[in-house]
Amino acid sequence: MKFLVIGVDGFIGQSIFEALRTEDFEVRGTSRRSFLESSPCLNSPNLISVDLLTLNSWDTILGNLNPDCIIYCAGITSFNQCAVNPDKAFAVNAFAVKKLCQALNGSGCRFLYLSTSAVFDFQNKFSKAQDRRTGSSLYAKSKIEGEDHALTYGGQVLRMTKVIDSSFNLFVKWKKLLEKNHAVCAFNDYYLSPVDIESVKNAILNICCNSSLFGSSIFHLGGMHEYSYANYASQLKLMIGSSSLLNIKSAQGLFGKEILDSGCTLQTSISIQNEEYISDYNILRYFV
Numbered sequence: 001m002k003f004l005v006i007g008v009d010g011f012i013g014q015s016i017f018e019a020l021r022t023e024d025f026e027v028r029g030t031s032r033r034s035f036l037e038s039s040p041c042l043n044s045p046n047l048i049s050v051d052l053l054t055l056n057s058w059d060t061i062l063g064n065l066n067p068d069c070i071i072y073c074a075g076i077t078s079f080n081q082c083a084v085n086p087d088k089a090f091a092v093n094a095f096a097v098k099k100l101c102q103a104l105n106g107s108g109c110r111f112l113y114l115s116t117s118a119v120f121d122f123q124n125k126f127s128k129a130q131d132r133r134t135g136s137s138l139y140a141k142s143k144i145e146g147e148d149h150a151l152t153y154g155g156q157v158l159r160m161t162k163v164i165d166s167s168f169n170l171f172v173k174w175k176k177l178l179e180k181n182h183a184v185c186a187f188n189d190y191y192l193s194p195v196d197i198e199s200v201k202n203a204i205l206n207i208c209c210n211s212s213l214f215g216s217s218i219f220h221l222g223g224m225h226e227y228s229y230a231n232y233a234s235q236l237k238l239m240i241g242s243s244s245l246l247n248i249k250s251a252q253g254l255f256g257k258e259i260l261d262s263g264c265t266l267q268t269s270i271s272i273q274n275e276e277y278i279s280d281y282n283i284l285r286y287f288v
């Protein structure tokens with residue numbers, strides 16, 4: 001099976017590119033960076049230079065590669081960046097998807113679009129795949145449009161909650177503070193239902209390779225539980241054996257209700273379909 005990963009420099013793109021290579025699949029990837037800049041672990045003969053904002057046509061690339069499956073990992077992923085530059089957000093998260101899917105039409109190539117729990121209104125816990133997507137941030141809107149282009153083509157969509165590995169900045173910072181028995185500040189009304197990068201890689205491989213999943217179009221991947229950041233801080237404190245003081249605060253109390261309007265998330269969970277992954281506090285294993 002021949003894979004093409006769009007956006008191999010990103011957090012998930014790089015992980016899935018490496019995972020596919022480890023599994024001995026034939027895999028090529030796209031990067032908009034010069035190859036020297038790209039991560040040294042990426043092997044440049046496998047890379048194709050593509051800037052999704054300026055690429056005129058996919059025909060030559062697709063004609064040369066003839067991929068069986070494309071995984072679309074590129075994206076403008078920051079709420080802030082999307083709000084500041086909506087044109088760019090829609091161009092990368094949606095219009096480039098439409099263009100690629102149109103070029104693929106009739107090819108039989110499978111297409112997987114990575115999406116987010118942000119497409120739902122964060123007031124609802126554990127949204128299901130067919131629930132109405134009411135996400136109102138520009139990030140959410142551009143991802144909803146991207147999903148629609150992928151689904152119209154007959155592709156698949158994988159929606160994820162926050163994806164975490166050992167580099168997750170906030171927990172790395174907490175770990176350092178806790179180890180020194182310094183105080184840690186955490187919100188009790190700001191929630192996380194994360195999924196670990198290993199589960200994401202497994203899910204993507206499964207969706208792309210397991211024929212029993214080919215009939216499903218939307219997949220959800222997230223934690224089984226939703227805990228506040230304060231809960232995570234106290235659990236991490238316990239696991240590290242720290243005597244730090246936990247300074248528990250309210251995000252809404254500090255920033256007002258606008259924290260929701262800015263696209264930040266108070267609740268982040270998503271119901272799990274087709275696959276079951278349990279992360280909850282186990283996700284903290286990266287940090288102890």
Ligand SMILES: NC(=O)c1ccc[n+]([C@@H]2O[C@H](COP(=O)([O-])OP(=O)(O)OC[C@H]3O[C@@H](n4cnc5c(N)ncnc54)[C@H](OP(=O)(O)O)[C@@H]3O)[C@@H](O)[C@H]2O)c1
Pocket residue numbers: 007008009010011012013031032033050051052053072073074075076077092114115116117143159160161162163164
């Ligand atoms: N990480 C999460 O927690 C999470 C959770 C749910 C859903 N997702 C979804 O999963 C996907 C991947 O997320 P991620 O965290 O891996 O994102 P990321 O680390 O921000 O990577 C995004 C990638 O898109 C590339 N890109 C941006 N603009 C481009 C352009 N004009 N042309 C070509 N490439 C461009 C970036 O290239 P540069 O590096 O050169 O900028 C980067 O490689 C996104 O669609 C996101 O919505 C992520």
